[in-house]
Amino acid sequence: MMNTPIVILFAAVIPILPQQDPPERPSKTIPAEIRDRIEAATPSGKALDSRIDASKITELDVPTVPETVLLPAPPVHRIATDRGQTRLDDATWNTATGSTRRGLAWLARNQSRNGGWMEGEVVVPTDQPPREAAAAVAVTGLGLKAFAQAPELAEGPGPRDQALRFVRRALESHGFDGLAAAGLGNYVASSIAMGLAANGSTTDPGDAGTLGDAVLFLQNNQWDESEGVSARQDWFGGAGYGNRGRPDLSNTQMMLDALYDAGVSPDEPVVQKALVFLSRTQNLKATNPAAWAQAGSNDGGFVYPPANDGESFGSAAAGEGRYGETMPAGVNRSLRSYGSMTYAGFKSLLFAGLGPEDPRVAAALGWVRDHWTLSENPGVGQQGVFYYLHAMARALRASGLDEIVDADGTKHDWRAEMITELARRQRSDGRWFNDADRWEESRPELATIYACLALEEALKPRLGME
Numbered sequence: 001m002m003n004t005p006i007v008i009l010f011a012a013v014i015p016i017l018p019q020q021d022p023p024e025r026p027s028k029t030i031p032a033e034i035r036d037r038i039e040a041a042t043p044s045g046k047a048l049d050s051r052i053d054a055s056k057i058t059e060l061d062v063p064t065v066p067e068t069v070l071l072p073a074p075p076v077h078r079i080a081t082d083r084g085q086t087r088l089d090d091a092t093w094n095t096a097t098g099s100t101r102r103g104l105a106w107l108a109r110n111q112s113r114n115g116g117w118m119e120g121e122v123v124v125p126t127d128q129p130p131r132e133a134a135a136a137v138a139v140t141g142l143g144l145k146a147f148a149q150a151p152e153l154a155e156g157p158g159p160r161d162q163a164l165r166f167v168r169r170a171l172e173s174h175g176f177d178g179l180a181a182a183g184l185g186n187y188v189a190s191s192i193a194m195g196l197a198a199n200g201s202t203t204d205p206g207d208a209g210t211l212g213d214a215v216l217f218l219q220n221n222q223w224d225e226s227e228g229v230s231a232r233q234d235w236f237g238g239a240g241y242g243n244r245g246r247p248d249l250s251n252t253q254m255m256l257d258a259l260y261d262a263g264v265s266p267d268e269p270v271v272q273k274a275l276v277f278l279s280r281t282q283n284l285k286a287t288n289p290a291a292w293a294q295a296g297s298n299d300g301g302f303v304y305p306p307a308n309d310g311e312s313f314g315s316a317a318a319g320e321g322r323y324g325e326t327m328p329a330g331v332n333r334s335l336r337s338y339g340s341m342t343y344a345g346f347k348s349l350l351f352a353g354l355g356p357e358d359p360r361v362a363a364a365l366g367w368v369r370d371h372w373t374l375s376e377n378p379g380v381g382q383q384g385v386f387y388y389l390h391a392m393a394r395a396l397r398a399s400g401l402d403e404i405v406d407a408d409g410t411k412h413d414w415r416a417e418m419i420t421e422l423a424r425r426q427r428s429d430g431r432w433f434n435d436a437d438r439w440e441e442s443r444p445e446l447a448t449i450y451a452c453l454a455l456e457e458a459l460k461p462r463l464g465m466e
Contacts, residue, residue: 069353102430115162141191237277266353300363301337302345314338338379347395
């Protein structure tokens with residue numbers, strides 16, 4: 001992506017004044033020239049990047065860039081200091097704070113001498129060779145966020161400070177480009193950005209500069225006309241693992257999470273280009289012209305990537321093949337929506353400035369209501385369940401909804417149910433891990449960080465009470 005500056009807005013810490021209802025979200029107009037530039041983005045003579053197999057990429061009509069976007073509520077980087085800000089009852093509040101405290105204590109006991117987590121462990125990201133050092137930096141960035149958001153529940157600032165030093169040393173040694181060479185650049189930069197934003201980078205000029213560098217890296221890592229990709233091609237606007245990966249929704253939602261935490265406005269081109277990618281990832285016939293979506297369930301859920309004509313781990317779990325390649329003969333190829341990607345997509349639509357009236361948001365929320373559960377990652381079972389619960393907590397807080405009404409008309413207080421489920425899954429020593437060994441969740445460091453971050457979303461003030 002072109003190296004253009006992004007304005008980052010930092011939220012000041014202000015006294016908390018309870019309000020009865022969340023304030024209306026202000027809107028912002030996207031200038032016509034920017035909208036036109038995105039919709040008509042062409043490589044300007046630049047050849048298609050050699051990392052892309054031109055025989056697999058598909059071309060589609062370009063979604064319309066919205067004229068106005070709604071500004072999401074400003075990011076909140078601390079849990080509530082008063083139970084009243086969450087409206088949780090005493091028992092649920094105590095369960096949540098106690099569970100988070102035990103999780104952070106386990107992480108503190110299992111932090112490396114260098115301040116990191118999963119240091120020296122090899123991981124295997126989807127479609128990528130095994131990685132080691134970069135994975136530890138990414139996980140540690142998320143661990144930094146977990147400790148920074150709940151200082152009252154940690155046993156002192158030591159683990160947070162050690163994690164911050166670990167991240168700083170990694171950047172001093174390798175820089176973002178060096179870490180990206182390990183194939184996890186997007187995850188590393190996103191995690192570092194979220195950790196620094198939560199830690200309060202405005203108080204430290206050095207870290208504020210590093211946060212800006214992370215945002216710039218994410219902007220440049222996005223697939224667009226700079227890599228010879230036009231707006232009509234299905235890679236456009238997405239983010240992949242790094243220096244060789246095709247874009248997918250998991251990486252793209254990590255990028256948008258980081259941009260949101262860093263205070264990047266949804267009217268920025270980097271966000272609106274991502275919205276093009278998001279729209280092509282949704283099982284929604286009205287807004288996604290891809291053949292797999294037109295033949296699909298139209299349920300409003302999301303798949304893994306639209307790139308290269310789409311993939312879904314939900315389809316794989318259903319025995320239809322990750323690419324829908326083993327569907328019965330004579331049946332048009334389609335892809336199945338599944339839980340973690342649907343919450344990732346729902347949240348990302350909100351961070352991109354869409355409101356509840358937008359058909360994409362309404363359809364995603366419809367999928368959430370029709371598939372309400374915290375006991376599994378719907379569509380893939382126990383695989384990635386902690387990632388799923390974290391994405392769910394993050395998405396539902398961003399939505400401003402305190403309750404979800406499911407398909408049977410039952411109301412669910414998502415915060416209370418999230419807290420109960422995570423407390424149930426916590427092991428006696430304070431950690432979490434997944435018996436389903438997929439996407440590294442059998443590693444207790446990663447699963448425990450996901451669980452703590454999900455609990456912290458439930459413990460943050462409700463919108464309008466921050």
